[in-house]
Each structure stands twice: as structure tokens, then as C-alpha cells.
Amino acid sequence: MRRIMKSPALFALLIMLVPAAAEAHTVIPFVSTPVTPPRGWWWLIAAFALASGVIDWHALKGLGVQTWRFILLQVKCVVLLFACLFIIGAPIHFFSGQLLPTPIPFGRAFYHTPTLFDLIPFLSWNALGLILFRVFKKRLYRNVGLAPGPMHTSLIRRAEMLYVGLLIPFLATNALTHGWLGPRIHQACERNLELIGEGLVGYANAHGGNLPQATITADVMPAVEPYLPDFARGAELYICPVEELCRRKPRTYIWNASFAGASLDENAKPPSTGPVMKCPADHGDVPAPKLNLADLFRLRQEASSKPAD
Ligand SMILES: [Zn+2]
Numbered sequence: 221m222r223r224i225m226k227s228p229a230l231f232a233l234l235i236m237l238v239p240a241a242a243e244a245h246t247v248i249p250f251v252s253t254p255v256t257p258p259r260g261w262w263w264l265i266a267a268f269a270l271a272s273g274v275i276d277w278h279a280l281k282g283l284g285v286q287t288w289r290f291i292l293l294q295v296k297c298v299v300l301l302f303a304c305l306f307i308i309g310a311p312i313h314f315f316s317g318q319l320l321p322t323p324i325p326f327g328r329a330f331y332h333t334p335t336l337f338d339l340i341p342f343l344s345w346n347a348l349g350l351i352l353f354r355v356f357k358k359r360l361y362r363n364v365g366l367a368p369g370p371m372h373t374s375l376i377r378r379a380e381m382l383y384v385g386l387l388i389p390f391l392a393t394n395a396l397t398h399g400w401l402g403p404r405i406h407q408a409c410e411r412n413l414e415l416i417g418e419g420l421v422g423y424a425n426a427h428g429g430n431l432p433q434a435t436i437t438a439d440v441m442p443a444v445e446p447y448l449p450d451f452a453r454g455a456e457l458y459i460c461p462v463e464e465l466c467r468r469k470p471r472t473y474i475w476n477a478s479f480a481g482a483s484l485d486e487n488a489k490p491p492s493t494g495p496v497m498k499c500p501a502d503h504g505d506v507p508a509p510k511l512n513l514a515d516l517f518r519l520r521q522e523a524s525s526k527p528a529d
């Protein structure tokens with residue numbers, strides 16, 4: 221372990237294998253491979269094991285391999301591949317200063333447009349995966365007594381093509397990485413809504429206690445902009461940071477049109493029992509944040525008790 225740290229070249233190589241994490245403190249990214257896909261992609265592992273068997277079946281059936289043994293050997297190939305990637309991957313994550321990964325359950329896919337820093341670890345890990353898969357397949361062929369020759373070569377080629385083919389779904393959907401969403405990213409979404417809430421209160425204070433006459437979020441934002449704190453002006457506050465990372469729609473907050481021009485009066489009957497604005501994103505295990513009328517009353521209270529500057 222100490223030798224790894226001492227060799228800068230090796231260390232740099234290991235770091236290269238770690239997927240880029242622009243939001244390293246809010247997410248823990250993992251590379252997608254056919255045996256470690258994102259959440260909801262279990263079918264890919266099943267398809268891998270199944271296809272791995274199908275491409276060998278015709279050739280190996282002739283050697284008199286029992287069906288149950290054949291299935292067991294094929295499943296073993298995929299399981300060994302997973303185990304190897306995990307055994308190699310875990311210490312690398314450890315050394316790169318990230319939390320030790322628990323690969324199962326797999327995290328949500330980060331569907332962002334890949335950069336070089338996503339592509340390099342993805343290709344490196346999958347090159348390693350491909351090499352390991354070849355090793356396990358060769359072992360399997362040796363186990364069932366398939367002699368080297370044109371058939372052996374052709375089966376190895378098919379195995380390689382299968383592995384590479386299984387990378388297409390990741391490349392086609394930009395799901396090269398997946399991972400765990402930390403509490404900070406949920407808090408960032410809540411914070412966005414809170415800031416918009418402050419803007420709404422500021423707007424109401426300057427407009428006779430009424431909220432903006434807006435039917436959609438795109439109309440709310442320019443109205444509240446002048447009442448946002450300086451640092452928040454010009455920021456895309458209306459986009460959920462979870463979806464900004466995962467690149468899946470819907471990600472723009474939803475303004476409740478019932479509140480268009482509504483009076484911020486605690487004694488009046490609210491125009492809707494629903495939230496004033498809500499996040500439409502999938503926050504995973506946590507409910508997606510909302511901005512309720514009660515939050516606006518609270519924010520107004522907080523703003524009025526703050527000393528004017
Ligand atoms: Zn950071």
C-alpha cells in the first residue's frame with residue numbers, strides 16, 4: 221500500500237481510474253460496467269450471463285457438457301468478473317480519498333454528457349473488465365476440454381464482442397457513471413426553493429403583499445430576481461441540482477399557478493392547499509422538497525426580524 225503512494229506514476233494511474241466527481245462532496249460516483257450497472261439496470265447483468273451462455277452453447281454442447289454444469293460455469297464467469305472488479309476497485313476508492321464503495325445496491329445513473337474525465341475511467345475499467353472476462357472464458361473453455369483452435373479463437377472473439385456490445389447502452393444514454401446522492405445535494409435543492417421563497421416574499425413586500433402574476437415558473441423567476449440575495453442573482457435556482465447531475469427531466473421547479481397574484485395574508489383563505497412551488501425530481505429515498513405557503517410566512521417573519529442594512 222505504501223509503495224502505491226510512493227510511486228507517483230502508479231498513483232496517477234489509479235486516480236485516473238476514479239470517475240470525475242465535480243460534486244465529490246455531494247455524490248460518490250462509480251463506473252458503469254456490464255457487471256456494475258446503475259440502479260434499475262439489473263437486466264443488463266442477466267442479459268450478460270444469458271448471452272455469455274448462448275454464444276457458447278452450440279460449440280460446447282458438442283463436447284458433451286452437462287447443461288447444469290454449463291449454466292453454473294457461465295454464471296461463475298460473470299460473478300468472478302464482478303468480484304474482481306470490486307476487489308480491485310475498493311482499495312482504489314479508498315486511496316482516492318472517497319468513501320469505501322458498497323457496490324450493491326447500485327446508485328442512480330448520472331446521465332450527464334461525458335467529459336474526458338468520465339470517459340477515461342469508463343474505458344479503463346471496462347478494458348480491465350474485458351481482459352478479465354477473456355481470462356475467465358479461457359478458463360471455462362479449458363475446464364470443459366475445448367482445445368485451442370479456430371473454434372476456441374472464434375468463441376473468444378464472440379465473448380469480446382459481447383462485452384463491448386454491452387457498453388453500448390451506457391454510451392447511448394450517457395450513463396457512464398452512477399452513484400450515491402449525498403445529503404448535501406438534497407439540501408442544495410431545498411436551499412434553491414428557500415431562496416426563491418425569499419425572492420417571493422421580497423416581491424410581495426414591494427407589491428402590496430401580493431405574489432407575482434405568474435402562471436409558469438419561467439415568469440416567476442424574472443419577477444423575484446431583484447429580491448434575491450446578491451450571490452443568488454443570475455443563478456439557475458429553478459433547476460433541481462439532483463437533475464442537473466442526473467440529467468433527466470423533469471428538473472425545473474413547478475410553480476402552482478393558483479398562487480398567481482395571491483395575497484400573502486395569513487388570515488385569508490389560501491387559493492390552493494398545495495405547495496407554492498415544488499421540485500418534480502426524483503430524490504431517491506428522500507421526498508422531493510416543496511415550498512409551502514407556511515414557508516413564505518416563516519421567511520417573511522425572518523426577513524422582518526432581520527436588522528436592515
Ligand atoms: Zn468538492
Ligand SMILES: [Zn+2]
Nearest residue numbers: 409460499501
Ligand atoms: Zn430537487
